[in-house]
Structures are given as structure tokens and as C-alpha cells.
Amino acid sequence: MHFIGIDLEGVLVPEIWENLAKQTKIKELELTTKDIPNYQDLMNHRINVLNKKKIKAKLLFEIAKTIKPFKGAITFLSKIRKTHQVIILSDTFYNLSQPIFKKLKFPTVICHHLIVKRGMISGMERCTTDHKRKTINFMKKLSNKTIAIGDSYNDLNMLKEARFGVLFKSTKKIISENKNFFNCNSYRALLNIINMKHKEWN
Secondary structure, eight states, X not given: OOEEEEOSBTTTBOOHHHHHHHHHTOGGGGOOTTTOSOHHHHHHHHHHHHHHTTOOHHHHHXXXXXXXXXXXXXXXXXXXXXXSEEEEEEEEEHHHHHHHHHHTTOOEEEXXXXXXXXXXXXXXXXXXXXXXXXXXXXXXXXXXXXXXXXXXXXXXXXXXXXXXXXXXXXXXXXXXXXXXXXXXXXXXXXXXXXXXXXXXXX
């Protein structure tokens, strides 16, 4: 059995928070895990900014509904699901990204949950800490034929845990710091390396 753990934002769909920053014109919301490696620190920053600027949760949810998968993402997912068990491992939030999951034809997703009180985002409920790496680790107990795909600092642990890690559309800084991972910028190249590993491991 072959497994793939794949990140969501930056790999299959645009960054939701970057879209929020653009539409609200709040530059402090442009930061992602490519900028702040510690996810808890990043979310604390985001929640503080939202409350300071009095941005309601409803607006964030409405913006999430407008997010469309990258061109080729749905076809790519469809192709790799023919030969692999695929799980999306994301630091997004289920109640925020449900419309996006629908557009991706409801893949299996492990992610978090946003806490909303009085119309404002007050915190988050994590599914567990380090869930990306832990999921890949469990996959490895079933089969060592594991691939992890991500783009940011918060993906590095699962890439290290997998038998084969891929940085997809990542930054030059992250790539230069992690030369042990394969890196590419197109779904065609990504599919080619996945198919190559599939044949190699069969």
C-alpha cells in the first residue's frame, strides 16, 4: 500500500489568510508559515490582529468560500488517488475550509477547528500537536511506501518522517535550507516523481 500526505494551502489552493489580507487591506495578515515557522505563534498573531481590527469571523468564512483550487489541482488529486491512499494534512480549520474541501471533491482531511465567540475568532482547537508528522508516522507502520508533500516550515517534520519528502512551490530560503528534499513547481513534475517512486517501490 502506498500513502501520500499532502498539505493544502500553497500546494492545492491559495493561502486563505493572504486573500483575507488582500481583501481587508491589512498587511499584518499576509504572514504565513513560510514567514513564522511556529504555527501557534502565527495563529496568536492572526487572532490578535483580527480582534484589534474588529474583523468578524463571518468575513473570513465568506472569503474562504471564494477560494478556488489551483489550476490542475483537482486533476492531480484524482490521478494520485488511483494508486495511493491520500490524506490532506493541513493547519487550516474544518469550519473555515469546508467550501474548499467541497471543490476538491471531499478528500480525507485532518486539520483543526476555529473557535468563534460572539461573532469573533477567539482561539483554535487543535486536532493534536504535530499532527502532520504523527499521521505520516502511523502510515509508515502500515507501509514504508510513504510520500509527504508541503511548501512551508510547518510541513518539514512530516517531510522528514516520510520515506520521500517533496517541497512544492516553496521559497528559495526553505529550499536552500532543506536540500535533502526533492523540490518542484508544477503538478506535472510532481506527478512524474510520484509515479517514479511508485514503480521503484513496487
